[in-house]
Amino acid sequence: MTIESASTAIVAARIQSTGASEGSRLRQSRLVQTMQTASQFGKPPGYIISALVCSLGGFIFGIDTGIIGPVTVMDDFKHYVGDPSPTVHGVIVSSILIPAAFSSFFAGRLADALGRSRGIAIGSLIFALGAALEAGSVHISMFIVGRVIEGIGEGLYFGTLIAYICEISPPRYRGALTTAPQLLTTIGIVTGFFTCYGTVNIRSSFSWRLPFLLLAGYAFLFAAIVFVWLPPSPRWLSLRGRTDEAERTWEKLGVAATDREKIMNQIEGSAIEMDSSTDADGSLAMATATGKPTRRTLPKSKxxxxxxxxxxxxxxxxxxxxxxxxxxxxxxxxxxxxxxxxxxxxxxxxxxxxxxxxxxxxxxxxxxxxxxxxxxxxxxxxxxxxxxxxxxxxxxxxxxxxxxxxxxxxxxxxxxxxxxxxxxxxxxxxxxxxxxxxxxxxxxxxxxxxxxxxxxxxxxxxxxxxxxxxxxxxxxxxxxxxxxxxxxxxxxxxxxxxxxxxxxxxxxxxxxxxxxxxxxxxxxALKRLGRKLKRGPRRRVAPSV
Structure with missing residues (x-):
């Protein structure tokens, strides 16, 4: 039995064994049909491959989470730092997070300007540069600078990859595909912990440098794959009037025409709702999946x-x-x-x-x-x-x-x-x-x-x-x-x-x-809670005999 047919059998068995609703069973049956079709042709649809490739960003995020704790308690690292105090220990670990929080606020603007896939590639490239600096640092300050740069890249790419998966996924599969980065993150954490388990006995600074060197290599490879292979978001192309290119991308991703309509209609619904909440001073042409342009107004100001x-x-x-x-x-x-x-x-x-x-x-x-x-x-x-x-x-x-x-x-x-x-x-x-x-x-x-x-x-x-x-x-x-x-x-x-x-x-x-x-x-809400507590539990009145 091939891997594809085994996976199909597992999904089919889960449909039979669970008492899901009729709608849920119908969606799962469609998933089985899709997997059966994919196994006949030897590979899954393009949007599944793209979503899984994109989810590898969660893998490198998880590796960093998994290695930083073990590295900071290694004897060679503590000798390199100078036996850090608990405060310095906390600064070393946490220095990635504030830059990530800061850059995450600009990730959407970068992805809107250059495209989702390029935004992910740029963020992961910056992340890789930061990890490389950590691996080659000659002083603790250089190590912390590397973590700051790594955090900037992390904030830029991690949120964008979720948005990208949402934009290429058919609605009935979106929930499963958007959880893939979380699953890959946990695999990365496992990889990070056991990488340190394997290097801890190396009697040199290579014991803690090697995990970051591997992380930098993974991140560079991920950035290269995303930049060269990952197709742009068709929704992003459509919003910019590049409808012919969007159609070719939909075909490459293997998304059915009916699913394209649903995805693009969500854009129109978002635009209509935005227009209803603000006045407008301009308009923008937007094409649907059928190539028919619609008009929507832009908000007054950012x-x-x-x-x-x-x-x-x-x-x-x-x-x-x-x-x-x-x-x-x-x-x-x-x-x-x-x-x-x-x-x-x-x-x-x-x-x-x-x-x-x-x-x-x-x-x-x-x-x-x-x-x-x-x-x-x-x-x-x-x-x-x-x-x-x-x-x-x-x-x-x-x-x-x-x-x-x-x-x-x-x-x-x-x-x-x-x-x-x-x-x-x-x-x-x-x-x-x-x-x-x-x-x-x-x-x-x-x-x-x-x-x-x-x-x-x-x-x-x-x-x-x-x-x-x-x-x-x-x-x-x-x-x-x-x-x-x-x-x-x-x-x-x-x-x-x-x-x-x-x-x-x-x-x-x-x-x-x-x-x-x-x-x-x-x-x-507090008033309602107060009224419920004041009334107390309802008493049952015994029926008279």
């Missing part, structure tokens, strides 16, 4: 377009997205990913090789649970998975903090409970917040503000990620339990906020989502 995210119907959704994306990092997940060797060392695993192995196993666990989490993302409610996942993560953090505070972590049983809790925390995060929060933050936004609001929310994510990466070593150095109680409290608070302010969006249309937020404010 300032009006930016400030539209604070309009009455959009600002609560913006604030909720910013809050959720920020608190996603304050759960402590990147503290676990960046400093896993340090956490396992604190739990009693002594040698670097053993801590790297434990970290690699945690990355494998993350990868394993990410697969079903991405497959069933549309079958789990966003609200319930966020709340239950938050409560579960808070419980694991409080348990670890309590064991350290009570001195039980030094005992055999307590030590293994902490190690198991680290793995359990990562699993709970990957099946809940890793999928639900980023998806929810984007889908609740009005169409006209989605790009701007999502960029702002991701900026919040980068900034809080920076704070976690910067201060976690200091927290662990000054208090063995303080970081766990802090992250647990943030996660519990987020779950409580979601109980009050987070409406469910699963299986709802964009119009239904708009209605769920229409005319509501945080004050109204």
């Amino acid at each position: 300032k009006d377009k930016l400030l539209d995210v604070f309009s009455p119907d959009a600002r609560m959704r913006l604030f909720l997205a910013v809050f959720l994306m920020g608190m996603q990092q304050l759960s402590g997940i990147d503290g676990v990913l960046y400093y896993a060797p340090l956490l396992f060392q604190q739990a009693g695993i002594e040698t670097n090789q053993s801590t790297f192995l434990a970290s690699g196993v945690s990355a494998i666990v993350i990868f394993a649970v990410t697969i079903p989490a991405t497959i069933y993302a549309d079958q789990w409610g966003r609200r319930i998975s966020t709340i239950l996942g938050g409560l579960g993560m808070a419980a694991t953090m409080f348990l670890m903090g309590g064991l350290y505070a009570g001195g039980a972590a030094n005992e055999g049983a307590g030590r293994w409970v902490i190690i198991v809790c680290i793995y359990l925390f990562a699993v709970l995060y990957c099946i809940s917040w890793a999928v639900s929060i980023k998806l929810y933050a984007a889908e609740i936004q009005p169409q006209r503000t989605r790009a701007s609001a999502t960029s702002i929310a991701h900026g919040s994510n980068w900034i809080t990620n920076f704070l976690v990466a910067l201060f976690t070593p200091s927290l662990l150095a000054h208090s063995s339990y303080g970081a766990y109680f802090l992250f647990g409290a943030c996660t519990l608070f987020t779950a409580l906020v979601c109980c009050v302010f987070m409406p469910e969006t699963r299986c709802k249309s964009l119009d239904d989502i708009d209605l769920a937020f229409h005319g509501k404010s945080p004050v109204d």
Whole structure:
């Protein structure tokens, strides 16, 4: 049996074994038909290949996440730096994040000006230059400059590749394809951890330089493939009136004519919604997939377009997205990913090789649970998975903090409970917040503000990620339990906020989502909660006999 036919059989079996809705079964049956057709011709459609190639950007992002923590605790690196303090340790790890947050705000403008594929190529090339500087650094300041440059490239390409996949994917496959970068990120984390596991015993600075050298090579190769082979977005070409080139690109990607109509109609819907919210002083010709031009007006100014995210119907959704994306990092997940060797060392695993192995196993666990989490993302409610996942993560953090505070972590049983809790925390995060929060933050936004609001929310994510990466070593150095109680409290608070302010969006249309937020404010939500608490639980009246 070939790989293609085996994959088709797996999908078909999942359709038969799951009790999905009729619409879901129909979409999955179409996927089986597409895979069968692809296997007959020897390769999948062009849009699948392009999406997977584009998703390799997540792979290099994951490698950097996986190697930076182990590298900073290697003996040769600490000798090179001069046995850094916890503060310097945090600066080394986190110096990539603020530049990434800053450049992410300009990534959309670069992609709009030069095209999605060129924007991705430029960002990944800058990322590769930064990694090369880290590998060849002769002083710690040069190493940090390399991480800053790497962060600029990361912010430029990572958000753009998601937009590119959305723009080339047929609507019925978009959900699965847009989760591919997340899956490749987890594979990159596994690769990064085990790369360091393999180089830690090299008795020279090559032990920590080699992982960055390999990362630079991967990033250069990715940039070259994207620049030479990845086709431009047909939607981007159509918006610029290059309809003939867009048609040829659609054919190259293998997207059916009916799917092209749906994708292009979404552009027209976005334009119409934008026009209804602002006055206009100009117009722009836009061609649909059939080549028929339409006219849409342009917003008054870029300032009006930016400030539209604070309009009455959009600002609560913006604030909720910013809050959720920020608190996603304050759960402590990147503290676990960046400093896993340090956490396992604190739990009693002594040698670097053993801590790297434990970290690699945690990355494998993350990868394993990410697969079903991405497959069933549309079958789990966003609200319930966020709340239950938050409560579960808070419980694991409080348990670890309590064991350290009570001195039980030094005992055999307590030590293994902490190690198991680290793995359990990562699993709970990957099946809940890793999928639900980023998806929810984007889908609740009005169409006209989605790009701007999502960029702002991701900026919040980068900034809080920076704070976690910067201060976690200091927290662990000054208090063995303080970081766990802090992250647990943030996660519990987020779950409580979601109980009050987070409406469910699963299986709802964009119009239904708009209605769920229409005319509501945080004050109204608190008033409703107060009335419910005041009334108390409803009492059942026993029937009279």
